[in-house]
Amino acid sequence: MTTTGPRTAAEAPRALARPTPPHPGAAPAPEVRSSGRFLARAALVTALLSVAGSVLGLVRDQALARLFGAGGETDAFLVAWTVPEFAATLLIEDGLAFALVPMFSLALARRARGAAGDPVRALVASTLPRLALAFGAAGALVAAAAPVLVRALAPGLPDHALAVDCTRLTATCVVSFGLAGYCSAALRAHRRFLAPAAIYVAYNTGIVTAMFVLGGRWGVRSAAVGVAVGGFLMVAAQLPSLLRRLRRREGGEPPTAAAEDPARPLALALFTTVLLFALCRQSQVLIERFLASGLPSGAISHLNYAQKVAQIPMTLSLMLCTVTFPVVARALADGDTRRARDRVERDVVLASCLVLLGAATVVACAPQIIELLFHRGAFTAADAAATAAVMRVYALGLLGQTVVGALARSYFSAGRASWYPFGAMGVGVVATAVVGACSVGSWGVTGIAAANAAGITVTAALLLAGMGPRSVPVRVPRVLAGLGRPVLAAAVATGAGAWAADLVTCAAGRSAGAAQAGLSLAVGAATVGGVFVVLGLALDVQGLRPALRTVRPVRFPLPVTQRHPHGPARFRFPFRNDR
Numbered sequence: 001m002t003t004t005g006p007r008t009a010a011e012a013p014r015a016l017a018r019p020t021p022p023h024p025g026a027a028p029a030p031e032v033r034s035s036g037r038f039l040a041r042a043a044l045v046t047a048l049l050s051v052a053g054s055v056l057g058l059v060r061d062q063a064l065a066r067l068f069g070a071g072g073e074t075d076a077f078l079v080a081w082t083v084p085e086f087a088a089t090l091l092i093e094d095g096l097a098f099a100l101v102p103m104f105s106l107a108l109a110r111r112a113r114g115a116a117g118d119p120v121r122a123l124v125a126s127t128l129p130r131l132a133l134a135f136g137a138a139g140a141l142v143a144a145a146a147p148v149l150v151r152a153l154a155p156g157l158p159d160h161a162l163a164v165d166c167t168r169l170t171a172t173c174v175v176s177f178g179l180a181g182y183c184s185a186a187l188r189a190h191r192r193f194l195a196p197a198a199i200y201v202a203y204n205t206g207i208v209t210a211m212f213v214l215g216g217r218w219g220v221r222s223a224a225v226g227v228a229v230g231g232f233l234m235v236a237a238q239l240p241s242l243l244r245r246l247r248r249r250e251g252g253e254p255p256t257a258a259a260e261d262p263a264r265p266l267a268l269a270l271f272t273t274v275l276l277f278a279l280c281r282q283s284q285v286l287i288e289r290f291l292a293s294g295l296p297s298g299a300i301s302h303l304n305y306a307q308k309v310a311q312i313p314m315t316l317s318l319m320l321c322t323v324t325f326p327v328v329a330r331a332l333a334d335g336d337t338r339r340a341r342d343r344v345e346r347d348v349v350l351a352s353c354l355v356l357l358g359a360a361t362v363v364a365c366a367p368q369i370i371e372l373l374f375h376r377g378a379f380t381a382a383d384a385a386a387t388a389a390v391m392r393v394y395a396l397g398l399l400g401q402t403v404v405g406a407l408a409r410s411y412f413s414a415g416r417a418s419w420y421p422f423g424a425m426g427v428g429v430v431a432t433a434v435v436g437a438c439s440v441g442s443w444g445v446t447g448i449a450a451a452n453a454a455g456i457t458v459t460a461a462l463l464l465a466g467m468g469p470r471s472v473p474v475r476v477p478r479v480l481a482g483l484g485r486p487v488l489a490a491a492v493a494t495g496a497g498a499w500a501a502d503l504v505t506c507a508a509g510r511s512a513g514a515a516q517a518g519l520s521l522a523v524g525a526a527t528v529g530g531v532f533v534v535l536g537l538a539l540d541v542q543g544l545r546p547a548l549r550t551v552r553p554v555r556f557p558l559p560v561t562q563r564h565p566h567g568p569a570r571f572r573f574p575f576r577n578d579r
Contacts, residue, residue, distance in 0.1 A: 045194060050319050053200030054312050060204045061308050062373060063211050068220050069378025070301035070387075076159040077220040078304050079150055079293075080166030082285060083142060084173045084227050089282040090275055091135075091174075091181035092199070097325075098412040099274040100182065103127075104189030105329035121246055128182060135178035143171040153286060154293035154300070162220070169224035176231030183238035187245065189326050195241040199234040206230030273419055274412055280425040281404070284455060287433050288448050291440045298383065299445050305374060306391035306449065313358020314401045317351040321406045328410065328472065337473065340410075344472045348406045349482035349542050355402040356490035361528045362395040364497030368505070368521040372514055390449045397453030399487070403460035410472040411463070420466050428459030482542045489535035497528035 068074045090096065107119040142149065146167040150160060157163055184196035210226030218225065292299040324347055331340040362369065366388040375384040404425075411421045432455030439447030467474040501524030505516065 045197060049194075049197035049201060050316060053198075053204060054315060056201060056204035056208065057308065058373060060207050060211075061305060062376075063208055064220075064223060065301075065305065065374045065379040065383075066377035067211060067215050068223075070298040070305070070380075070383045071378075072158045072297050073162065073220050075154075075157060075293075075297065075300045076163040077166050077223055078300050079154045079157060079163045079289060080170050080224055081227075081304070082153055082289065083167060083170040084177070084231070085285055086279070086282050087173045087177040090278045091177040092184060096178070096181040096274075097185045097188070098278075098409060099270050100127075100185035101189050101326055102329040102332070102412060103270075104186050105326055108189060109330065109334060124186070124246060131178060131182060132175075135175045139171050139174035142174055143168045146171070154289055156293040158297070165221055166224040169221065170227045172228040173231040176228075176235055180231070180234035180238065183235065183242045186242055187238060188322070189329070190245050191326060192241055192245065193323060195238040198237050202233035202237045203230035206233045270412070273422055277408065277422040277425055280422055280429055281459075283429055284432050284452055287429070287436055288452060291436050291448050292445060295440070295444055298386075302383065302386045302390055302445050303448060305370070305387045306394050309369060309373065310359075310362050310391045310394040310398065311401070313355050313362065314398045314405070317354035317358065317402050318405045320351050320354075321347050321409055325409045332472070340472050341474055344406070344410050344474050345479055345482075348403060348474075348479055349486075351402050351406050352399060352483050353486045353536075353541060355398050356486050357493075357529065357532050359395045359398040360490040360494040360497060360532060361525050362398075363392050363494050364528050365501050365521050365524040366392045366395075368501055368517045368524065371517040372521060375514075386445065390445050393446050393449035393453060396450075397456045399483075400453065400457035400460040404456060404463060407460070407463040407467065407471075407474075410467070410474065418471070420471075421463060424459050424462035424466065427462060428455040428457075431455040431458045485539040485541045486532075486536060489532050489539060489541060492535055493528045493531040496531045497524045500524050500527040 064074065064077075068077075103123060104120065107123045110119040146164045147160075150157065150163045150167055154163070180199055184199065187193070187196050206229040207223060207226030210229055211222050214222035214225060288303055289300055292303055324343055328340045328343050331337075331343065367385070370384045370388040370391065374387065375381060408421050411418045432451045434451075435454045436448050436451030439450060441447075443450065464474075464476055464479065467476055501520045504520040504523045
C-alpha cells in the first residue's frame with residue numbers, strides 16, 4: 001500500500017504547516033505538557049460518563065425490547081437504525097475525529113508558537129461552513145432515497161413502509177451527529193473532555209423519553225423520533241463549551257482563510273481516507289443485516305441486542321485511547337515521535353487488557369446478562385436464549401475491535417492521509433462477507449456473529465503489521481508480547497467464570513428468575529475478575545501490578561500515563577491546564 005504525504009510521522013507536521021521551530025532552549029508550552037494526574041482525571045470522568053451513557057443505552061434497548069419485543073416491527077426500526085449507527089461511526093467516533101483532532105492539534109501548536117492571527121479560529125472558519133453544508137446535503141439525500149436504501153439493506157424485510165418512515169426520521173442525525181462530532185473533536189484537541197463524554201447521556205435520554213411519551217400512539221416510530229431529538233441534544237451539550245474556547249484568545253490579527261490554503265489539498269485527502277475507512281468499517285453492519293433479513297423474524301433484533309451489550313467492554317476500553325489521542329497528535333505536531341510511540345504502545349496493551357476482562361465476563365455469563373437485562377414483556381425466553389448465544393460469539397471479536405480502534409487513531413494522528421487502514425478494513429469486510437455467506441445457512445445468526453469476529457480480527461492483524469513508516473513507529477514484537485499473556489489469563493478466567501455461574505444456576509434452579517440470574521452473574525463475574533487478576537500477576541501482565549499497587553479510595557490509578565521529564569503542570573478540575 002502507498003501513502004500520500006510525508007514518509008515518516010515526524011515529517012507530517014512540517015508538510016502540513018511548516019511552523020517555525022521553537023528556540024532550542026525554550027521550555028515546552030504549557031498546553032502540551034501531559035500530567036499523569038490530568039490524563040488520569042480525564043480518563044476517569046470520560047469513563048464514568050461513558051458508563052452512564054452505556055447504562056442509558058441499555059435502558060434504551062430494554063425499553064425497545066419491552067415495548068416492541070423482537071419481531072417484525074422492531075426489525076423495521078433496526079434497519080432504519082443503520083443510519084445513526086453509520087453516522088456515529090463516520091462523524092463522531094472514528095471518521096471525523098481521526099481527521100479533525102490532528103488538524104486542531106496542529107493549529108494549537110501553531111498558536112503556541114506565535115503564528116499570526118489565530119490558527120484555531122481560522123481552521124473553524126475554513127472547515128465548519130463547508131462541513132455543515134455537506135452534512136445537510138447528505139441528510140436530505142438519505143431522506144429522499146429512504147425506499148431504495150431500505151430495499152438494499154434488507155430485501156427480505158416484511159414491513160418495508162415502516163422501515164422507510166423510520167429511516168426518514170433518523171436521517172436528521174446526519175446533520176446533528178456531524179455537528180456533534182465537530183464539537184467533540186475540537187474540544188478534545190483543547191483537552192476538554194467533560195462535554196464530549198456527556199453526549200451519549202443526552203442522546204439516549206432523548207430516545208428513551210420519546211419512546212415512553214410517544215410509544216403508545218406512534219409505536220416504534222417513537223424511537224426514530226427520539227433519535228432525531230437526541231442528536232440535537234448532543235450538539236446542545238457541547239456548543240457552550242466550544243464557544244468559550246473559541247472566544248478565549250483576544251487580540252491579534254483576524255483569522256484568514258489564506259493561512260490554511262497550503263493545508264487544503266492534504267485536508268481533503270485526509271478526510272477522504274478517514275471517511276472511507278470508517279465507512280468500510282461500519283459496512284460490517286450492512287453485511288450482517290443483509291444476511292439476517294432472510295432468516296426468520298427477529299434475527300436482526302437478536303443480533304442488535306447481542307452486539308449492543310457485547311460491545312460495552314470495547315467502548316469502555318477505548319476511552320483511554322480517546323483521551324490520549326490528542327496527546328499523540330500533539331506529540332507528532334511537535335515532532336516528538338518517541339513520545340507518541342511509547343504512548344500508543346501502552347494504550348494498545350492496556351486497552352486490550354481491559355477489553356479481555358470484559359469479554360471473558362460476557363462469554364462466561366451471557367445467559368445471565370441477557371436474562372437480567374431483557375427477559376421481560378414482549379421479549380420471550382426463546383429470544384433471550386438466541387441473543388445470549390449470539391453474544392458469546394460476538395465477544396470473540398472484541399479484542400480485534402479494540403486493537404483496530406486503538407491503531408486506526410495512530411495512522412491518522414499525524415494529520416496526513418493514509419490509504420492503508422482503508423485497505424486493511426476492506427480485506428476484513430471481504431472476510432466477513434465470505435464467512436457469513438458460507439455459515440449463515442448452517443448456523444444462522446451465530447454464523448453471522450462468527451463472521452463479524454473473524455473479519456475484524458483479520459483487520460486488526462493487518463493494521464498491526466502495517467505499523468511503522470505508515471504510522472507511529474510502534475514496535476510490533478513488543479506489542480504482541482504484551483498481548484499474549486492477558487489473552488491466556490482471559491481464556492482461563494472465562495472457563496472458571498462460566499463454571500461458577502452455572503454452578504449457582506443449578507443450585508438455585510432454572511426457574512428462579514431475575515434474582516437467580518443476578519446472583520449467578522455476580523458470582524461468575526467475581527470469579528472471572530479474581531482469576532484474571534491472579535493469573536495476570538503470575539504471568540506479569542504489563543501494567544497490572546503497578547495498577548494494583550497505586551489504587552487509592554478516591555484516586556484514579558495513575559499508571560495509565562507517564563510523567564514526562566520536563567516536569568508536572570498544575571491542573572484544576574475540570575481538566576483546566578491554563579497558564
